[in-house]
Amino acid sequence: MGLLCRKVLGFRHERGVVPVANFNASLLGSKKKREALGRGIAYLLLITLSVIFAFPLFWLLSTSLKPDTQIFMFPPKLIPNPIVWQNYIKVLPLLRFRVTVVNSLVIAFGEVMGTVISSSLVAYSFARLRWPGRDILFVALLSTMMIPYAVTMIPIFIVFNKLGWINTFKPLIVPSFLGNAFYIFLLRQFFLTIPTDLSDAARIDGCSELGIYWRIVLPLSKSTVAVVAIFAFLNGWNDFLGPLIYLNDQNKWTLSLALHAMRSAQIGEINWSGIMAGSAMMTVPIIILFFFTQKSFIQGITLTGLKE
Amino acid sequence: MLRYMSLRNREALTGVIFALPWLLGFCIFRVYAIITVIYYSLTDFKVFAPPEWIGLVNYQELFRSDPLFYRSLSNTFYYVAFSIPLGIIVAFLLAELLNQKVKGMALFRTIFYLPSIVPIVASSMLWLWILNPNFGLLNAFLSKLGLPAPNWFGSPVWSKPALILMSIWGIGGTMIIFLAGLQDIPQQLYEAAELDGAGVFQKFFRITIPMMTPTLFFSLVMGIIGGFQTFTQAFIMTQGGPAYSTLFYALYLYNNAFRYFKMGYASSQALVLLVIIMILTLTVVSTSKRWVYYAGRS
Numbered sequence: 158m159g160l161l162c163r164k165v166l167g168f169r170h171e172r173g174v175v176p177v178a179n180f181n182a183s184l185l186g187s188k189k190k191r192e193a194l195g196r197g198i199a200y201l202l203l204i205t206l207s208v209i210f211a212f213p214l215f216w217l218l219s220t221s222l223k224p225d226t227q228i229f230m231f232p233p234k235l236i237p238n239p240i241v242w243q244n245y246i247k248v249l250p251l252l253r254f255r256v257t258v259v260n261s262l263v264i265a266f267g268e269v270m271g272t273v274i275s276s277s278l279v280a281y282s283f284a285r286l287r288w289p290g291r292d293i294l295f296v297a298l299l300s301t302m303m304i305p306y307a308v309t310m311i312p313i314f315i316v317f318n319k320l321g322w323i324n325t326f327k328p329l330i331v332p333s334f335l336g337n338a339f340y341i342f343l344l345r346q347f348f349l350t351i352p353t354d355l356s357d358a359a360r361i362d363g364c365s366e367l368g369i370y371w372r373i374v375l376p377l378s379k380s381t382v383a384v385v386a387i388f389a390f391l392n393g394w395n396d397f398l399g400p401l402i403y404l405n406d407q408n409k410w411t412l413s414l415a416l417h418a419m420r421s422a423q424i425g426e427i428n429w430s431g432i433m434a435g436s437a438m439m440t441v442p443i444i445i446l447f448f449f450t451q452k453s454f455i456q457g458i459t460l461t462g463l464k465e
Numbered sequence: 466m467l468r469y470m471s472l473r474n475r476e477a478l479t480g481v482i483f484a485l486p487w488l489l490g491f492c493i494f495r496v497y498a499i500i501t502v503i504y505y506s507l508t509d510f511k512v513f514a515p516p517e518w519i520g521l522v523n524y525q526e527l528f529r530s531d532p533l534f535y536r537s538l539s540n541t542f543y544y545v546a547f548s549i550p551l552g553i554i555v556a557f558l559l560a561e562l563l564n565q566k567v568k569g570m571a572l573f574r575t576i577f578y579l580p581s582i583v584p585i586v587a588s589s590m591l592w593l594w595i596l597n598p599n600f601g602l603l604n605a606f607l608s609k610l611g612l613p614a615p616n617w618f619g620s621p622v623w624s625k626p627a628l629i630l631m632s633i634w635g636i637g638g639t640m641i642i643f644l645a646g647l648q649d650i651p652q653q654l655y656e657a658a659e660l661d662g663a664g665v666f667q668k669f670f671r672i673t674i675p676m677m678t679p680t681l682f683f684s685l686v687m688g689i690i691g692g693f694q695t696f697t698q699a700f701i702m703t704q705g706g707p708a709y710s711t712l713f714y715a716l717y718l719y720n721n722a723f724r725y726f727k728m729g730y731a732s733s734q735a736l737v738l739l740v741i742i743m744i745l746t747l748t749v750v751s752t753s754k755r756w757v758y759y760a761g762r763s
Contacts (some may be wrong), residue, residue: 195565199567214579217587222595232605242681287476305715308498312505315501336487366476394584428507451575458645
């Protein structure tokens with residue numbers, strides 16, 4: 158691409174700047190018009206498409222607030238009348254909400270704790286300490302990201318089964334304390350950008366590696382650590398397959414398992430308003446989290462795409 | 466010299482200790498797990514009894530006499546072949562739109578992104594309702610337009626397109642990655658091309674697309690790996706039906722392992738999955754030299 162620039166610049170030198178400027182001036186009017194037209198089309202497309210993308214979520218809320226008589230209307234009624242907040246209260250015992258929401262939160266926060274502690278320590282080691290085999294193992298770490306969950310699912314299940322961990326949260330939380338390749342990679346990339354002078358100075362002052370990690374590198378990496386924490390929380394909260402495999406006892410169920418069970422238990426007429434209310438209750442906390450941490454969120458997704 | 470050595474050694478020791486959590490995880494969840502899954506795949510293993518060595522019998526059954534294996538494989542290929550390219554195209558076009566200079570961009574960006582963070586259980590329930598053949602929103606809309614209203618999850622022909630449609634709705638994450646990629650393209654390239662008289666399409670195909678190939682490549686690889694693991698939607702919405710039309714590979718594997726407790730058989734399936742993904746990834750990687758362009762890197 159640099160070549161293209163040079164070519165163009167060369168072209169300008171050869172032919173002189175003046176004719177090019179004139180050429181531009183004569184086109185300026187129509188160029189402005191073209192840009193305005195382009196903007197108009199962009200707006201039209203953006204508005205139409207965002208209505209389409211937003212509609213399912215609107216529909217989720219709308220259905221969750223409908224009286225039963227309006228659920229099965231055809232053509233569907235867009236706005237419920239009257240609004241039935243009662244649907245949300247009625248679904249709480251069906252989801253055994255008080256138990257399952259606590260379970261979901263315990264698992265999600267456990268995963269956040271484990272991920273943040275272990276992945277940042279490991280990332281520190283990969284980014285800032287030299288040890289034999291480090292670079293080969295880093296390549297190994299990257300390539301493990303390609304291994305699908307389904308491939309190792311069975312042996313891991315057998316191990317946890319032998320340990321007697323079925324029907325506990327341990328299989329869902331403990332592995333996160335053993336680091337996650339993707340988060341280690343994210344944190345390492347960030348740690349590499351922190352100047353080594355800082356840690357060298359601290360080392361001369363007699364600070365231990367743990368001290369440098371804890372007092373210098375971590376505080377400087379708050380934004381990336383936040384990204385990792387948010388993603389780990391989402392993972393824990395949204396996970397379905399993990400709890401499905403490991404949690405049989407209803408008292409250990411997460412919100413997502415309870416919601417699934419609620420639907421599959423219904424034969425004949427399905428309680429759609431209740432299911433939508435339950436789905437909304439799972440979704441709203443995530444959306445709130447998104448609005449509070451939008452910047453880190455977007456940054457995290459962006460970083461996700463940068464690993465080539 | 467001695468002091469230098471000891472410093473180095475101390476650093477190495479600290480490094481290994483810090484990396485210990487992952488080293489442990491790597492040994493258990495990767496190395497041990499893969500060796501074990503190979504072993505299990507050669508056994509008859511019903512969870513409650515120890516595995517019994519049977520050699521290649523599982524593989525023979527898988528390839529010679531299990532129609533559902535081929536069914537789940539073709540379902541998965543169908544799903545990946547449509548949902549991944551389609552998703553990439555939609556995400557790319559949305560990112561292009563969001564990269565225009567218009568007001569209210571933050572709002573538009575949020576609207577397109579939000580669906581992708583909805584928990585999969587919740588979005589499965591939602592789409593089950595939207596695609597309900599009798600009372601669903603989509604069919605109401607289609608019939609208003611005078612279009613035929615498919616039976617969606619009631620029809621083996623429409624069940625996979627229904628899941629693909631739902632996957633397109635959740636494309637926001639990819640879109641944000643593309644948007645970031647688009648914003649990284651140096652503006653001078655477009656300015657230079659304009660001076661050369663390049664039109665909108667020329668700029669798109671000669672600058673935007675080549676500059677975006679690394680991002681496209683990455684999304685393609687990750688999309689394929691993710692697509693082959695499609696499980697939750699199918700498990701919740703269709704249980705693999707109707708007529709096995711949404712029995713995806715990962716779902717069939719789960720059924721064998723945790724519903725029928727055929728752990729050995731499921732293990733052989735898991736290994737076949739690993740091989741398939743490795744072959745596909747290597748294929749994409751090996752062709753990438755021809756179409757992926759890394760600016761400033763050789």
